[in-house]
Amino acid sequence: MMEAAPLISHFETYLPFTEEEIALINNRIHRKRIKRREYLMRAGDICRHYTFVIEGVLRMFGIDEQGREHNILFAAEGDWIADISSFHSTRPGFSNIQALEPSEIIQIEQDDLYYLFINIPKLDRVFKVVTEDKYVELQDRIFQDISSTGLERYLYFLEKYPKLGSRLPNTQIASYLGITPEFLSMIRKELVSGK
Amino acid sequence: MMEAAPLISHFETYLPFTEEEIALINNRIHRKRIKRREYLMRAGDICRHYTFVIEGVLRMFGIDEQGREHNILFAAEGDWIADISSFHSTRPGFSNIQALEPSEIIQIEQDDLYYLFINIPKLDRVFKVVTEDKYVELQDRIFQDISSTGLERYLYFLEKYPKLGSRLPNTQIASYLGITPEFLSMIRKELVSGK
DNA sequence: CGCGACGTTGATTTGCCTCAACGATTGTGG
DNA sequence: CCACAATCGTTGAGGCAAATCAACGTCGCG
Numbered sequence: 001m002m003e004a005a006p007l008i009s010h011f012e013t014y015l016p017f018t019e020e021e022i023a024l025i026n027n028r029i030h031r032k033r034i035k036r037r038e039y040l041m042r043a044g045d046i047c048r049h050y051t052f053v054i055e056g057v058l059r060m061f062g063i064d065e066q067g068r069e070h071n072i073l074f075a076a077e078g079d080w081i082a083d084i085s086s087f088h089s090t091r092p093g094f095s096n097i098q099a100l101e102p103s104e105i106i107q108i109e110q111d112d113l114y115y116l117f118i119n120i121p122k123l124d125r126v127f128k129v130v131t132e133d134k135y136v137e138l139q140d141r142i143f144q145d146i147s148s149t150g151l152e153r154y155l156y157f158l159e160k161y162p163k164l165g166s167r168l169p170n171t172q173i174a175s176y177l178g179i180t181p182e183f184l185s186m187i188r189k190e191l192v193s194g195k
Numbered sequence: 196m197m198e199a200a201p202l203i204s205h206f207e208t209y210l211p212f213t214e215e216e217i218a219l220i221n222n223r224i225h226r227k228r229i230k231r232r233e234y235l236m237r238a239g240d241i242c243r244h245y246t247f248v249i250e251g252v253l254r255m256f257g258i259d260e261q262g263r264e265h266n267i268l269f270a271a272e273g274d275w276i277a278d279i280s281s282f283h284s285t286r287p288g289f290s291n292i293q294a295l296e297p298s299e300i301i302q303i304e305q306d307d308l309y310y311l312f313i314n315i316p317k318l319d320r321v322f323k324v325v326t327e328d329k330y331v332e333l334q335d336r337i338f339q340d341i342s343s344t345g346l347e348r349y350l351y352f353l354e355k356y357p358k359l360g361s362r363l364p365n366t367q368i369a370s371y372l373g374i375t376p377e378f379l380s381m382i383r384k385e386l387v388s389g390k
Numbered sequence: 391c392g393c394g395a396c397g398t399t400g401a402t403t404t405g406c407c408t409c410a411a412c413g414a415t416t417g418t419g420g
Numbered sequence: 421c422c423a424c425a426a427t428c429g430t431t432g433a434g435g436c437a438a439a440t441c442a443a444c445g446t447c448g449c450g
Contacts, residue, residue, distance in 0.1 A: 124319040128322050142336060
C-alpha cells in the first residue's frame, strides 16, 4: 500500500481521525499515477471512483450536440473529482474526466466509500462540508456566467485560481469560461496593451 | 409548535427517523408564513437560517456593479434555500432571498442546526446527499450556460422545471437564464409561430 | 382610479463566434 | 537526434446572437 498521507491530511483539516480509522481508510483506497491526456472516464461510462488529486490537474468536460468540448471544472492538488450522479446511481454518465498534466491521485471505489461512510460516520460530515464548499463555488460561477462579459469572467478566474491561470493552456481556460480561444486571445491582447 | 410533518417527510425520503429524533427536530425549528415580495435576507446581512419551502416559491439573487439583479436559483416546495457561505461563516453574504409567491416555510437557526447535527449524526448524511444533488444540478446548469444559446437554455429550463415555467413571471425566468426579458419575449414569439 | 409590474415590439449597437490562415512550440516516432 | 505532425496562440474579415434603449398596451392591486 502506497502512502495515503495526503488524503488523511485532507480529512484532518476538517476533523481528527483515530489510528484505527486511518487504517480502515488505508485499506480501501488506491493510489496511482496517470499520464497527461489519460482518461479516468468517458461519457457513457459508469463513474466507478471518487478521485482525490495529490499532484497535477484534471478536468471534467461535457460534449455538446455539435461535438464541442466544454470544461465543467478543473481539479488540482487537494480537490476531488467524480461524476457524482453516475457514481451514486451506477448508471452511465455524461462527463469525461481527463488529466491535463501527469498526475498522482487516490481513488476510492463505490463499495469502499459506502463501507467507510457506514463505519466512520464522521466521513459523512467531512464530505458534506466539502460538497457544500464546492456548491458555493459553483453558485459564484453561475452568477458570473449570467451577469458578466468574457473579460470579467476571465479576470475573476485569474483572481480565484492564479496558479491555474499560468499552468493551463488558454484553450482549456477558454473552454471553462464559455468563450472561444480566439476571443480569449483578443481579451488578453487588450489586457496587455490597454493596461 | 406548528406542524413540521412536511420537513420530517422530506428527511424520511432519505433515512428513517425515530420518535425521539423527530421530537428533537420539532423543538428546533420555526414554521412561518411569508408574503409575496418579502425578503428573508438582503445582501450584506448574515444568513441566520436554513430555510425549507413547504409551499410557494422563493428566489436567491445577486446584484452586479450596475445594480442589476440576477437570479441564482429558485426554491419551491421541498427545496432548501440559504446563503450557505454566510450561514456557516456567520459573515455578511452577497445574496438576497425573496419570496415570489406567498409562501410557507420552516426555518432552522445555526445553533439549532449544529445541535441537531451533533445529536442526530444521520442528518449529516441527509444534508450530504441533498447538497450533492443540488451540486449536480448546478453542474448541469453551468454546462448549459457555457455551451448553449438563450433558446436552448429556455427549453432546458421548461423541461426541467415545467411547473416553474408557468408559475413565474418571464422577467424572473429571463434573469435566471442570463438573458433580458426583451430577448426572452422574442424567443417565445418564435417558439409559438415557428413551431 | 391610478400606479407599478409585466409583456411585447422595433431600431440600433455590441460582444462574441465563425472561418481561415499563419508562426511558434511541443512531442513523438523513425 | 532529427523531422514531421499535432497542439497552441494569434490575427483579421465578416456574421450572428443578444443587449440596449425607447415606447406602448395590459393587467392587477392598493
